Amino acid sequence: MPTENTSSPTAAAEKPLVLVVDDEYGPRESIAYTLSAEFNVVTADRPSEGIKRVQERPFSVIILDVRMPEMDGIRALEAIRKIDRDVSVVMLTGYGTLQTAQQSMVYGANQYLRKPPDIAELIESVRKQAAAAAERRHQTEANRQTEQMNVALKREIEEKQPHIWQGRAAVELVHDLANPLTVMIGYATLLVQETKKAAKREGGDEGKKLLNYADVVSRAAEYCHELAENWRQTSRKTTQFTDIDLVNLTQHVKDVIFFSNAAIQISGVPHAVVRGSQFELTRVIQNVFKNGLEAGATALRVEFSQQGEQWELTISDNGAGMDADTAVLALKGGFTTKTHGTGLGLGICRHILGAHGATLTLDSAPGRGTTLRMLFPARH
Numbered sequence: 001m002p003t004e005n006t007s008s009p010t011a012a013a014e015k016p017l018v019l020v021v022d023d024e025y026g027p028r029e030s031i032a033y034t035l036s037a038e039f040n041v042v043t044a045d046r047p048s049e050g051i052k053r054v055q056e057r058p059f060s061v062i063i064l065d066v067r068m069p070e071m072d073g074i075r076a077l078e079a080i081r082k083i084d085r086d087v088s089v090v091m092l093t094g095y096g097t098l099q100t101a102q103q104s105m106v107y108g109a110n111q112y113l114r115k116p117p118d119i120a121e122l123i124e125s126v127r128k129q130a131a132a133a134a135e136r137r138h139q140t141e142a143n144r145q146t147e148q149m150n151v152a153l154k155r156e157i158e159e160k161q162p163h164i165w166q167g168r169a170a171v172e173l174v175h176d177l178a179n180p181l182t183v184m185i186g187y188a189t190l191l192v193q194e195t196k197k198a199a200k201r202e203g204g205d206e207g208k209k210l211l212n213y214a215d216v217v218s219r220a221a222e223y224c225h226e227l228a229e230n231w232r233q234t235s236r237k238t239t240q241f242t243d244i245d246l247v248n249l250t251q252h253v254k255d256v257i258f259f260s261n262a263a264i265q266i267s268g269v270p271h272a273v274v275r276g277s278q279f280e281l282t283r284v285i286q287n288v289f290k291n292g293l294e295a296g297a298t299a300l301r302v303e304f305s306q307q308g309e310q311w312e313l314t315i316s317d318n319g320a321g322m323d324a325d326t327a328v329l330a331l332k333g334g335f336t337t338k339t340h341g342t343g344l345g346l347g348i349c350r351h352i353l354g355a356h357g358a359t360l361t362l363d364s365a366p367g368r369g370t371t372l373r374m375l376f377p378a379r380h
Contacts, residue, residue: 015040016060016130021050021076022092023068027116031063034119035126047076054083058137060130065092065115066104074104081108086136088129092117187217216259243379244281246272246313247304253285263297264289268304272311273379276356284349288315288372291346295319297369311378316371322364331362 018039022028023046032041042059044050047070054062062080066073073091080089091104091112104112110129113122247270254264274281292300297319305312322330330346346362353360357377364370 016126016134017042017057018126018130019044019050019053019059019062021047021062021068022065023070024065027065027092030116031122034122038123039126039130047071047073047079050076051079051083054080054087058084059087060133061088061090061126063090063092063126064109066112067094074107077104077107077109086133086140088133090125090129187220220257241275241277243273244276244278246274246281246311246376249278249281250285250302250304250313253282253289257282257286258289258293261293263293264300264302266302266304268302269306269311272304272306272313272376274311274356274358274376275379276376280352281356284352284374287346287349292317292319292370295321295370306378307375309378311376313374313376314371315374316369318369321366321369323366327362327364327370331360 016039018035018041020028020031020035020041020043022031022043025045028043028045032043035041039061042053044053047064047068050062050064053059064073064076064080068076077089077091080087085108088110089108091109092115093112094115110132111125113125117125247266247268250266254260254266258264289300292315295317297317299318301314301316303314303316305314331350332347346360350360353374359375361373362370363373
């Protein structure tokens with residue numbers, strides 16, 4: 001008969017949920033009793049009952065005996081993985097079934113223990129696997145929400161096709177938001193994990209990690225705020241041109257958006273002042289850096305120089321490069337070699353630079369990287 005410990009409704013709700021599946025009464029109840037102080041434990045005396053329980057609600061950890069008469073642990077594991085890919089599964093193996101337990105790792109088990117398990121090892125393993133399952137569920141939910149957002153955005157763009165400029169602006173906004181939002185999700189997850197650890201230990205090193213992660217999230221959030229503000233201003237057609245130092249702006253992009261990536265090296269004149277929109281020019285630099293790094297570049301050389309009455313900005317990378325036909329298509333926009341790309345990157349850059357009286361040329365070849373040259377009217 002399946003059983004479940006019910007020490008306290010409030011306390012049980014806060015404990016990770018563990019399912020123990022074993023046809024032997026003694027080992028099954030012994031494991032349940034051992035874990036009951038720290039976990040909310042449900043037991044099942046046969047695989048079919050355990051699978052039914054998994055269908056009813058999500059567990060943090062499932063402890064599954066390898067050898068059972070109705071259905072062996074491997075078959076039960078396969079059935080469980082079809083229902084829940086995030087739950088942690090710990091296989092129990094007795095003498096003579098070690099090879100089978102090792103094989104279970106191929107079918108999705110996260111760990112195996114010898115039966116009967118050492119009490120300390122059992123508790124520590126379940127703790128570790130419960131934390132791992134929680135992290136996987138968090139990431140799965142974040143991915144699901146992101147996918148829903150993408151579907152909703154695509155649907156909205158399709159519904160507003162008569163307003164072509166609005167649809168394109170929305171796609172460009174999503175394109176620009178993708179990098180900082182991805183970074184925010186990743187570091188936010190780390191921040192939560194490190195906060196929990198620091199709260200328990202109150203250690204100095206952990207505190208420093210928290211400060212670093214918080215700083216990264218803060219800077220990425222600040223840039224997202226700038227994107228949203230620019231969207232608001234663009235919709236009102238109130239983009240403001242001011243004096244912009246391209247050297248300082250490029251350094252800002254490297255530090256804030258690419259988190260001081262050592263692959264990006266900036267050299268040349270210390271200042272290059274132009275007239276333009278700080279946000280729009282930031283988009284240009286961001287897109288060029290992003291394209292180079294995603295093309296496999298391990299070095300991005302950025303150089304500023306003065307050419308008569310113009311400032312020249314040259315950005316060279318050692319990435320995969322493009323042939324001549326691909327380079328022409330890339331500059332036109334709407335073309336990409338990336339699996340999930342939109343093809344808007346260089347098209348956005350060329351459009352923005354044109355509005356600033358600047359020009360963009362591209363020199364690239366397969367195997368030798370890409371060089372972009374931008375010429376801006378100098379501001380005196």
